[in-house]
Amino acid sequence: YDKALAAKAPKAAAWCKSGAVMRWTNSSWPQPIELFYRCAGKPSDPAVYLQHGWPTSSFDFEDLFSGLSADHYVCALDTPGYGFSDKPDGYPYSMLEDGEIVETFIRDVMKVKQVALVSHDKGDSVALELLHRYVSKPPGFKLKSFTMMNGSIYLPKAAISTFQNTLLSPTTGPGLAKSLTGALLASALGGATYSPPLSAAEVAELASIFDFDDGTDRLHQTIQYLKERSVYEETRWLAALGQSTVPVTLIWGEKDPVAVPAVADYVWSDVLAKRSAPASYWRIPCGNHYVQNDRPQDILAILRGKALPPQKETTCNKTYLHLQTKP
Secondary structure, three states: OOHHHHHHOHHHHHHHHOOEEEEEOOOOOOOOEEEEEEEEOOOOOOEEEEEOOOOOOHHHHHHHHHHHOOOOEEEEEOOOOOOOOOOOOOOOOOHHHHHHHHHHHHHHHHOOOEEEEEEEOHHHHHHHHHHHHHHHOOOOOEEEEEEEEOOOOOHHHOOOOHHHHHHHOOOOHHHHHHHOOHHHHHHHHHHHOOOOOOOHHHHHHHHHHHHHHHHHHHHHHHOOHHHHHHHHHHHHHHHHHHHOOOOEEEEEEOOOOOOOHHHHHHHHHHOHHHOOOOEEEEEEOOOOOOHHHHOHHHHHHHHOOOOOOOOEEOOOOEEOEEEEOOO
């Protein structure tokens, strides 16, 4: 970030400045790529790894970082094509590789014996790929718990938008990606998927990250993850979720227009409620898609195992839904 941009987006600039780089090699790509990550807190404290979604980045978790790092070792990584990580044109972007990257990062960079896994949006599928790998072959660390937030992890119940489908299409997607700017994308997301909508200053912060290294140009390529979801969501990822004994929590903002509550309802009733392992499901009445930004104190309370005060959210005049299986 130069001084002028940092003045417009001071939080994003500070996030970038406080990070580090992990080098990653893909055998089908000619040279290693650099992946941005950020950690905070003491490595001796309980570890938490946070995985972002599409089309955003680890910056989504800024509020959770500040809330957890006092007594946790907290890390987050920008996967290839996102945030402050490299975004090569034509790279074989894949959530299967993302799962391997996250496993490697936790084992070799965080170097922890156990970790709490927290994910959002597309990051839910990346985390589920990590869980599949974990169930298949222990990676050298223990998954202490797994928390998923709003994501279309069962596409038949999701409400994929016209914008997403247009960007996904090989006919219309490349042109749409080229025409987008960070400001346009941040403004659209900020008005539809955050409650309350993002302020002008918050839109500017998000836009600066989308524009970093021409990130909007890669949106057609990175959104192809939806095709991977349609292939793997049931037989690989939800299957691993059902087989796993890792304690799982679903946290869902009820105002989400895309990853609607029906997605979480399905995963709860058809997968988690049938397990013998511990599971919990929270629906946050005032939360939108970016529930971790809308209701960070609620998320922090749930992650810490605390009751949510108040039980009735006065702004939405609705009661929190909380379901739990018996261990």
